[in-house]
Amino acid sequence: MSTCKKILPLIDLSVPPSLLTGGIFAVEAILERCCGLDVHRDTVVACLLTGSLDSRPKKEIRTFSTMSKGLHELLEWLTEANCSHIAMESTGVYWKPVYHVLEGSMNIKLANAQRIKNVPGRKTDIADSEWIAKLLRSGLIEGSFVPPADIRELRELTRHRKKLVSHASAEKNRIQKVLESGGIKLSSVISDVFGVSGRALLQQIMADGCLNQDVVESLVKGTIKKKLPQLMDALSGALCKRQTMHTF
Structure with a gap:
């Protein structure tokens, strides 16, 4: 008589239990102002979240060029919004010029793309930049090590x-x-x-x-x-x- 073994799903132990059961909104926010960046070859989509920690944040999404002028416009926009915390995925090399412009002006977290995708609770229609911003606001992004410029x-x-x-x-x-x-x-x-x-x-x-x-x-x-x-x-x-x- 043959028996079949039941395969249990893998659980990411780095994800808080409250997130596994209640979704991302079950996790307390730790940042009042933060921004998620979705970086492409020609554009970078920025989602700025602002608001008190005990309420849903206000969302503002803008798209900037990845040319030097566009990246400095992004820096100026974030500075005017008093946003000092940003996060983006470390895919390819497109993140590097963005990082170089923003480096030194704000706290940057370079996120592992695979880990971001594996965090449960994401809706199918949410933009990448917004998802990154929400994870950052809840303290759910572990930044990769980036050595100093020199x-x-x-x-x-x-x-x-x-x-x-x-x-x-x-x-x-x-x-x-x-x-x-x-x-x-x-x-x-x-x-x-x-x-x-x-x-x-x-x-x-x-x-x-x-x-x-x-x-x-x-x-x-x-x-x-x-x-x-x-x-x-x-x-x-x-x-x-x-x-x-x-x-x-």
């Missing part, structure tokens, strides 16, 4: 440098393969093909391909001069014009 800049530079180093390594490997395919075995004689001597030889190959002993001896430096016979043997291969044009 640390963010350092992170971006570090990531960019890592990509450049990776691209450079890939390009060096590609050049090595082309040289090997043409019978030029520099790496068998020179430990660093892209060092001073190696680069000089590569530039000569790219220029006119003339690699007689006098030319090679004038290009290499240091102890590599002692390996001149082996080096001439390693350079005895040849690259076709297409390989020379598209390799270096």
